[in-house]
Amino acid sequence: MIITMLSSFTFVSAAEEGFTLSTPVVSSDGKTITFDVGYTNITSGISSGRFKINMPEEVTAVAADPAPQAGGLSNGVYTYPFALGQAATSETSGTITKLTLTLSDALATAKNITIEEGSYLETNDNSTYEVGDDTNSLAAPTVELPQDPNAPTPKPVTTTTPKPVATAKPAATDKPAIDDPVKSTKGFVFGEPTVSEDGLKVTVDVNYVGVESGISSGRFKIDMPAEVTEVAANPAPQAGGLSGGVYTYPFALGQTATSETSGTIATLTLTLKTPFKYDNQLTIKTGSYLETNNNATLEVGSDDVLASNVVLPAFGGTEPTPDVKGSIELKKAVTVKVSDTPAEGVSQYFIIPVVKNADGSNAKYEDDFVTNYNGTKLTEDQYDNLLNGYFTADNVKDLGVTSMEDVVNGLSYSLYNSNITVAAQLVNRATGEIQNGNDTEQSLTPAKPTAKPSEPSISVKASSTTVEFDKKFTVTATVKNAKDGAKVAFTTNDDEKYAVIFGTPTEINSKGETKATYVANDKPGTVTITATYKDTEGNEKSASVKVTVKKASTTTGGNDGTTSGGGPSIIAPGHTGAVTTPNTNTNYKPDFQDLDSVEWARTAINGLAMRGMINGRDQYTFDPNANITRAEYCQILMGAINALNAKGESTFADVPSTAWYYNAVSVASQLGIVSGYGDGNFGPNDLITRQDMALMTYKTAKIMNKSLEPVNAEITFEDSHEISDYAFEAVMTLQKAGIINGMTDTTFEPHSNATRAQSAKVIFDTFVDAQ
Structure with missing residues (x-):
């Protein structure tokens, strides 16, 4: 007979992704406990994962339904991995498995079990959520296994909490900590x-x-x-x-x-x-x-x-050695005669050095100076041993040092900075008496100044001083006599009210030019764009140019389905109302930090993000090389033509009315842009292929009366025979229009999955950059 014992347990909040544990069901003799392990709030559903649960010592066996293909109970921890394809589901929440615990004895006291750190879920959209991971944290619920109702109440145990032990704060350094080498044998x-x-x-x-x-x-x-x-x-x-x-x-x-x-x-x-x-x-x-x-x-x-x-390893193995500005011999700082006879390799004298920078700070070994003994560069340990008069150490006797007199006559300082001073106190080890004072400082004389180089200068101009709404223009800064480490930054006087920068400005080229691309917003006015030059020598120069932003000239629209001045419009079948291209959203400036590998798509990604047509994974991450689903591409495509407010009705069996992509797919279907697989399904969660991306874009461009005039010669791709007949015209038209390229110079790869960067570039070049 199985009876239910109500107990306290932790729930996962409605907005939190995580595992779930159901209320345990306990047998009448207390030796069998059953509960479900599930998951909740995973929007795309799960494809694989693993959970680990700590078990009380009374648990002798754990059975799971369905059973795992690996894992099990070991050292008090039950591990349950479920593999790709084993538990894949598109459900947001559900049950992973039912666990039945067999106990040697009924629990004398209630005990908690918890989903442990290291448990994780892989989702259908290729995200990983892990218990204990700060980035994609997964909730780890705890459930209480109730005690045997007939067990006596245990006496409370008094415990004391030990006081924390203070630890020294580690010194700050920009060098990463390197652990001792570890190589496992298992x-x-x-x-x-x-x-x-x-x-x-x-x-x-x-x-x-x-x-x-x-x-x-x-x-x-x-x-x-x-x-x-x-x-x-x-x-x-x-x-x-x-x-x-x-x-x-x-x-x-x-x-x-x-x-x-x-x-x-x-x-x-x-x-x-x-x-x-x-x-x-x-x-x-x-x-x-x-x-x-x-x-x-x-x-x-x-x-x-x-x-x-x-x-x-660090690139090149070692850091570059600074240039030596000059040197000072120790004997110029220790001016008294030194005559000693070391006993058992230890001199009667030691030296206290004082090496100062021009600002009075202590000079650092390797950063500001190094030392040499008779032409041999010393490590810091060797330097310390010599000054302390220890001549028996292995790293010193190899130098042939026999006395402090040798040290004074053979040691010199190589200085990396000008105006460094070196002083030294020679001290009698037995008496502590200073043999010479600290008044014999020696300093490195600065080199004579060279002829003053020409000062840097900067000028700036715009490709056009009058620009219409949503049009791009280029601002070019020209620098003369640029110094090492020179950079140019572009700013506006209006907090990007009239124009916003796209992407990252170019570096200064061999002609001294650096360029920034801007797009005019939809508000008339005059913007002042300033280019500021800075270098590592402290030089700073600025120059500005003014650009006037105005509305586009308007003409009377014909009956060809377009309107001038407000962008192209369409009337979707089955509903009324014009659909126009969106305006620029200047309240958001993208700050994605992972676009270096897709520099060719940076302007497109930032342009769509700024207009609210596409989102990143977070504020700094776009994930450009990840694949994109058919539903996601349809959503962005409809957003690019501002069709998301139009109403449609989907007939696809796998596009529920509650889905976030329902309206985009419905409108695209009624416009004839998408037709699904022919079996009544659209496949919203399938990754979109490159040829299907081209086809959807091509159909949308035709409806919007976008010009697809050839600008490139047609490429005969080696794999053109692999392009499906239904997509062939679309692929070749977009290729000749300069909108889509091959994966290489000779292959298109029509059945490969499109990436987020490729999708952004195609949509931007077709519907935004062409405006």
Whole structure:
């Protein structure tokens, strides 16, 4: 007989993504407990994942329905991985499995169980939510397993909380901390990294070792250095990726199953925005695990599975050495005669050096100066040993030093800055008496000034001083006599009321020019655009240009379906009302930080984002190389022609009226832009192919009377025979119009999935840039 015991448990709020635990059901003898593990508030549904639950010591067995293909109860923790295709569902909330706990004895006291850190869900839109992850945090509920109702009430236990122990605050440094090398003998290990010639690509293998039965699935997570902007994996994962500085790579059952004891899981290629200035490291994080072919779980941080790491070397191996401005000999600061006979390698004297910068601050070894002994550069440890009169240490006796007299006569300072002073006090070790005072300072005489170079100057002009609404124009700044580290920044006097900048201005070229592209807003007025030059020598120069923004000239519209001055319009079948192109939204300026790999699409992405037609993953992340679904592309496309306020009615079986994309798909269907798969379904969550992206864009452009006049010669793609007949005209028309390109110079790849960057570029070039 099973009876229900009501108990307290933690719910997940209505707006929070997370796992759920149902109220436990306990048998009459208290030795069997049953409850459901589920998930909630995952909009796109889930494709795979894993949960871990701590179990009371009384639990001897855990059965699951459905049963997992791996995992199980081990060391008091129950692990349940569910693989791609096993539990994939488009439902927002649901049950993953039902657990039945078998206990050796009924619980004498109520005990909590919790979804533990390292549990995660992979969603159908390729997002990863993880318990304990600060970036995509997943709620971890707790549920109480009730005690045996016949058990006596335990006496309370008095505990004391220990006082915290104060710890020293670590010194600030811009060098990343590097852990001691760790190479596990069981679990994950790294291969030897290789660095490209320009320092912007680092390739490293993620391997596994010491798994006798071979592996069936698993996942690894790696913190990435701040310089890493993109991570590519071979083979590519079906989910996961780089998010919030952490790279996640799940590999599913059947994807990499092998009976080999050791092998390579994936080869990672890191793309860096700048080469590494210092050594960095990659570490396999806690929460990474391997499922073996004998149903064991090897998790980093548990048992003997170590968090292996690998050092990524600084580009070039070492930092560049500063230029030596001059040198000072120690004997010019220690002016008394030194005569000593070291006993057991320790001199009767030691030296206290005083090395100061011009501002009075203490000069730093390696940063401001180094020392040499008879022409040999010293490490800081060798320098300290010499000054302290310790001549028995291995790093000193190799120099041939026998006395403090040798040190005074052979030591010199190489100075990296002008106006550095060097003083020294020679001290008797036994008496503490100073043999010479601190009044014999020596300073590096600055070099004679060279002829003063020409001062930098800047001028600025606009491609047009009168611009109509929504038109682009270019502002060019010309710099003469630019110095090292020179930069030019563009600003407006109106907080972008009349014009807004697109993308990132170009760097100063060999002609001394740098350019910025602007678009005029829909408000008439005059904007002053200022270009400001700055360099590392403290020079600052500015110049300005004025541009007048005015309404477009209007003419009487004909009956060809267009209107002048307000943009093209359409009358969608089945409803009334004009649909026009949107106005610029100047309240938002994009600040995406991950567009370096798609520089060709930067203007398009920022342009659509500024107009509210497309969103990023967050304020700083656009995720340009991620794929896009058919529904998402349809939504952006209808937004580009301002058709989202029009009303339509969908007949697609898989487009429910409650879906966020319902109106966009409905209007596109009634306009004849989309027709679905022919079986009554549209496939909103399917990734859109490049040829379908071209077809939808082409049909929309024709309806909007957009000019698609050829500007390029037709390319005969090697894979043109792979372009479906229904999309062939669309692909070739957009190619000749300069709107869409091939993936290479000779291939189009019609069945490859379009990316977010490609989609933004095609829509912007067709419906915004052409205005």
